[in-house]
Amino acid sequence: MTLVLHNFFRSSTSFRVRAALNMKGLSYDYVSYALRKGEARAPGYLALNPQGLVPTLETPRGSLTQSLAILEWLDETSPEPPLLPDDAWGRARVRSLAHAVALDIHPVNNLRILFALRDRFGADEAAQADWFRHWVAEGFTAIEARLAQESETGSFCHGEVPGLADLCLVGQCLNNRRFDVDMSPYPTIARIHAACMALPPFAEAAPENQPDAA
């Protein structure tokens, strides 16, 4: 199966898909879009992804957009190793943790939002960074509480194998490095982040290991 991943090294939604492709042993061609230069808004790319966002996964069947939809599709079509547990309650827990990052932290801290804060409200870099850290703290405080107290938490977010929640959580931790987020209030998240990054599929997906890294 020929797969082409349209993405950007520093994008955490791109990281999620790169790491999942690595976990499943699926090779792919890498196409990069410099988001700050607006390359994802070029007409050629909009034909693949009308939202002009990354990532897009080109498959023999067509183009897939939205990182979480791509991850669910990968898990359904290449089930080993699974990204979700085999029981409905466990799947709900993992999706809930993943979505606490993917819906409530990442979207409001995305580059396009920080640019809009600058252009509409004059937010300088310090104000943008403070905004970023605020929403990380809101989300991570709740996620840390859940991971620390729920019995399903193991070496990873859910037991002893990494999955959907870990992909989202680690992607966010990687983003946090650019905004000096203090991770000391989140020892469980920090422990899971370290456990994931010790695995080749995660390490090889890291921004600094991509061909378009600065």
Added chain:
Amino acid sequence: MTLVLHNFFRSSTSFRVRAALNMKGLSYDYVSYALRKGEARAPGYLALNPQGLVPTLETPRGSLTQSLAILEWLDETSPEPPLLPDDAWGRARVRSLAHAVALDIHPVNNLRILFALRDRFGADEAAQADWFRHWVAEGFTAIEARLAQESETGSFCHGEVPGLADLCLVGQCLNNRRFDVDMSPYPTIARIHAACMALPPFAEAAPENQPDAA
């Protein structure tokens, strides 16, 4: 099965779950939290949902948070009628459309974000409304293009039965009413919205039909 939905009449994430419960013929107790008064941040509720957000679905097994995780769980445990198509490619398409609303429009226009724009940057009601409309236009332009050109679109987002994408899209259309969003550039979305609201499960889930409606 005794279900308790912790929610708020005007919350579109709550709407998604109310309409899905109605579609599947599942009855539930309704508990309301006045978001503007901070009721979802009270300690009793934080024990159910550490994020302090709505909705939360209490089930005999425990509490479920994150509307999309709740919807996937409902679909797995009460499969009829389905919220997702039975083929992997169709499911990816429906999730991608749903997520274009649920990840890229709703989170950045949420009440807590509009309040943060006011408190941090002095955004008045007009600036907040302009921010809201901007992100709706970004997302709806892309979604309209997809729905208008993709052959899978039918009376609803995907064929002739409503599902996950319709729940998210209609919830957003209901929110848009409060910010005078001009729907004329989005005839396909408007058509699908009307088709859904003609169905009792959607109509009965509308904000104005909830016990806590003003």
